[in-house]
Amino acid sequence: MSDGFQHRMIDEPQRGWERLWLWAGEHVNPIVIKEVRQSLKSKQFTISFGLTLVAAVGWTLVAISMMVPRIFYMPAGVPLLAGYFCILAAPLMVIIPLVAFLSLTAESEDSTFELLSISALSARQIVYGKMASACVQILLYLSALAPSIVLTYLLRGVGLSSILLLLGWTVLLSIAETALGMLLGAIARTRMLQVIAAVVLLGGLFWGMGMWLSFIINFGLASMPVPGWSEFLISAGLASVLAAIVSIALRAAAAAIDFPSENHSTPLRRRILALLGLICFWTIVMILMVQEMVVAQVMLSLVSIPMLVIGTLMTGERGIISPRAQRSLPKTFVGRVFLTWFYPGAGLGYVFIVGSFAAFVATIAVLEITFAGEFSNRNGRNSNALLVGYVLLCYLAFYLGINRLLMMLVPRQQPSRMVGAVAMMAANLLLSHLAPLFLVYYANDYREFDYDWHQAFNIIWTVREILDNNSVDLGASMVIITLCAIGVFGLNLLLCTRDVMLIRVGLPPRVREEELAKQPTPAPIIDPFVDA
Amino acid sequence: MVASQPMIQLRRVFRSFGSTQAVHDVSFEVEAGQVFGYIGPNGAGKTTSMRILATLDLPDYGDALIDGFSCVNDPDRVRRRLGFMPDNFGTYANMNCIEYLDFFARSYGILGRDRTRALRRTLAYTGLDKIAEKSIRGLSKGMRQRLCLGRAMIHDPAVLILDEPANGLDPRARIELRQMICGLAAEGKALLVSSHILSELGEMCDSIGIIERGKLIVSGTVAEIKTKLRPHIDVLVQLTDGGEQLSHWLAGKPKVANIQVSERVVRFQFACTDPQLQAELLRAIISANFSVLEYSTESRSLEDVFLQITTGAVQ
Structure with missing residues (x-):
């Protein structure tokens, strides 16, 4: 047994927060750990995350240099933010949903799905675990772009509520697309269906990204600098319906x-x-x-x-x-x-x-x-x-x-x-x-x-x-x-x-027997007046 | 676990795919501590029956039970008691052995120190402890088989179903695998093992079932089946001299048939498989003043039994 392995298994946390961290690590869905472990080690993530960072830095430099010297006295947040949304939309609205789809289809292609099926994990845990892993990736991409997005607020021209609303919608749409991608991945069990589903999904994802970006650029940022309560109400309505659809899609994928x-x-x-x-x-x-x-x-x-x-x-x-x-x-x-x-x-x-x-x-x-x-x-x-x-x-x-x-x-x-x-x-x-x-x-x-x-x-x-x-x-x-x-x-x-x-x-009798065995046996009643 | 209850039961299971009857009215039982060898030509229905037991497929009719729980109606309870090693298994990229086993241990709900213990035990048992941190991609076929066996037994299941576990292994790895299987049976686990290497199955199985074209042709202990199919043994006696006299002497005895003499060597069939009576036969020959140089009995191998029973027909 190698030293590293021994160290990892013997280490006992001493501090409170370490113990809490360990407890959380023990009780989190195992699929999340596996998926995050795998995805963070994958070349695909390294390349796409690296490209996103490079694109964000590149766009910041190019846009600012193009807007100098106007940038010192005119609001410059809107064009910069539009660019960041374009950069963010690629991983959030194409790569992550596609990876979630491929993650499910790869399980059946690599013959690992059967191993998961016969474990104690439920189908829901498998699907929700993969969804949670996609959410972790969304958070990582968001955190990578967060400093740039904050910069656009400082450059003026776009309200904080607008940024939050549009960012929230981008994330929600990404989650919805991921859920639909997983549903497609779960349904497509044969090689031919998987290929057809992949083409349909990819087309849909690019179309969705194009539509959303055109909405953001034409309406979201240009004509809605400060959203009112009616926009928030409509958003709340649409978001709740979308959340319900996501829930149905994930449950259907599990089914x-x-x-x-x-x-x-x-x-x-x-x-x-x-x-x-x-x-x-x-x-x-x-x-x-x-x-x-x-x-x-x-x-x-x-x-x-x-x-x-x-x-x-x-x-x-x-x-x-x-x-x-x-x-x-x-x-x-x-x-x-x-x-x-x-x-x-x-x-x-x-x-x-x-x-x-x-x-x-x-x-x-x-x-x-x-x-x-x-x-x-x-x-x-x-x-x-x-x-x-x-x-x-x-x-x-x-x-x-x-x-x-x-x-x-x-x-x-x-x-x-x-x-x-x-x-x-x-x-x-x-x-x-x-x-x-x-x-x-x-x-x-x-x-x-x-x-x-x-x-x-x-x-x-x-x-x-x-x-x-x-x-x-x-x-x-x-x-x-x-x-x-x-x-x-x-x-x-x-x-x-x-x-x-x-x-x-x-x-059935055997199930009843096991259920009974799980229940604590009542303590025997002892008569205090009689010797044992 | 209920005493006296078979750990594995197939009850009149039928399963068809279109017009192909993959499994047709198959029933058998395996007790705790037993190794049951499941033998049959390719496409006989072994893997289909095993998949039904492993809760990966549903029978059209009948039921499969693991520790008394129905694989059809209580798959979640079955899975906690079952370790399945499929013929064709996958491994995850970007993972090493310990991460792979750790993931499956978590999947079975083994937490904290229990998981540490389970990982230690499994790594030691499968001999993977030296390469625990090695990437799965770099493992040999034999090591992958060990890893998959480790995955199947990580939660210490009462029942193990191994589909062609020795497939593609070198002789040394096969011997080690056989020892592992016998060790698991000694721990009280019920094992269902399918294999094409019949000599090995014959050595490690308490009982076997031979399936062909979806039908279980015969099942029982290896000795029972051999006796049932051929209730006699071939005896060879080599003498210093007097082969003809021995053949005359044997000719009048009951249970003896097919006597052949070749100079000092006499071959005959003795209609009994009881070893005690075989020893008595030798004693009787010596008592009759024949100078015996060599006395041997030839029992049939599992291959012979398999060839006699099956027709080689595929579907």
Whole structure:
């Protein structure tokens, strides 16, 4: 055994802070230690960190020398800060998310992922550990650029609040991109998928960086030197929604790499519900701020798209509540009625998505009933938010329901069911949109035609008709959509009864035995009047 | 750990990949302190069954249990009791041996002094203590095998599953590995070992299972299987003279068959594998006044058994 190794293992901390440091080191996620250890030793980090430092110093010298002598009497912070953001954006918005993606894919490529899987680490610890390691790298890059950024404040022209807000957003976007990169890395398990994912991710990261930098240069620094409370409120809203999306992405990444019998549906659905709740809250805030129900229409339309995507993925679930998941099923009938929808299964997921979106629509409806008159009088126009919400809810119930019924025909053991569900939904949407269009076009001798009941399943056209207030042609379509949605939803609900009737199962004897062994044994009661 | 409970159990496990039936109705048990050799040609289903036991794959039907815990429903409890050394394992770049083992010790929740002790024990056991600070990249194949074995046993698991542990090792490293495995079994651990080097398995395994095309053809102790497949031994007797007389003498005896005489050497089959009776047979020959120069019995090797049982068919 070498001396260094002996020294490291025998050393006992004497001071309080050393002991605290050691305790923290012992209890931190092992993945963080491994990842930081590996990344700090890697050539990639040395080169990118070195380049960032060189670029920062170089830009400082070049910019200052170009601005002399104006710099002595004119504010010069903005151009310098724009340059620093450009330098910082490369590692934060491209390198770190890409490294996080590669870190997950490399685990499966180097056959180390299986070794991690069979350790006592949970999939969540693996994913969150890698995320934390990315955050450490973000901090390192920030600390490298911090002196330069402070310099821009001293050169005047940019407020401290602006710097902090834009810096905060850059960090948050970097974290979001890292989370999405990890989700992609977790999903792409084959070599071909990994290559495709890497190309898509890299393209997305460069696009994201370009968009963010153009926003910073054109709006963030030029026209918003001192952000007001409304900017901070909007930022808070967007940040909270983004944080919820990050949380979902990380949990989904953990689900993708975890053992199949584990129940990931419940935590994921809780997070989706929380996200919907957040969006609902900020929608209400925005409506009250701008006093326009149009906000509700926009938000309903925006929210329905991810709900359709998530719902489609859920219809691809295998639809089995494993015995392990059955151990935590609700005990009571009421609990089963309200909480079973959080458990794994395509049918339960379908009802969960439709139910959640219905709750969102109901909230908007309450808001519309309460405020619509007041707002419309003030702005001189009527809102169709309630109708838009209702139609989108019907479409969601119909299309997801049909997809779920069709997916029931696919064998449960079939791999890539979720990809199949997405393909099936794409086919459904294409067929239901294009087929009536072509049929009516053909029947009209290839002449233009107006909206009628034949286009009832055309989501875009129907919603546009509602927004245009063309109520004359919508009556029949509304009846068709409503009846179809109720029929499909009812049939799916009926097919879910087996899952709802499942009851909680007890722990296996061996598990119960171990749980009992963990509990402290009560001290024996000794009678003081009797000799032992 | 519950006494009397098998540490490793496969219960009617089925696993298929498309139309390929990788594992078909396989069941066996391994007790604590036992080494179970898992033998089969390439693609027989060994690795698939081991992966199911290691909580890396799910069976289509049936269950696998480690210390009574289901690999399907309680993988977290199984993992704490299990050390798995896969056939194809990876190591991390930019790490040395001690960092690698330290990381896995942390991953199993071993903290503080316990981790120091676990690292010392593992490094000493695997003989890696001299190269603890050496980068993994610079390790030889044998040293990497040792490192992976060290990783598998860092948390002192009750069950070890080793998939082709001797693959690519030189003779000396193989002997050392065999000693390590026997030592672990002596400590009371249950071991499931697959290997292509059957002679070594025969020496270190208490029992074996032979699998082909996903089906467990036979399982039991090596002696039991040999007896079951061929319930007799080949005996060779060399005399100073009188080979013909011995063959006449043997011809009338029960349990004796296939007598062949070649000058002073007599070969025959004796329908008994009990060593005591084999000794009695020698005593009877000498008592009948035959001058015996050499007496030997030939038992069949594990290779012979394997070749007789398996057809070599792959799927």
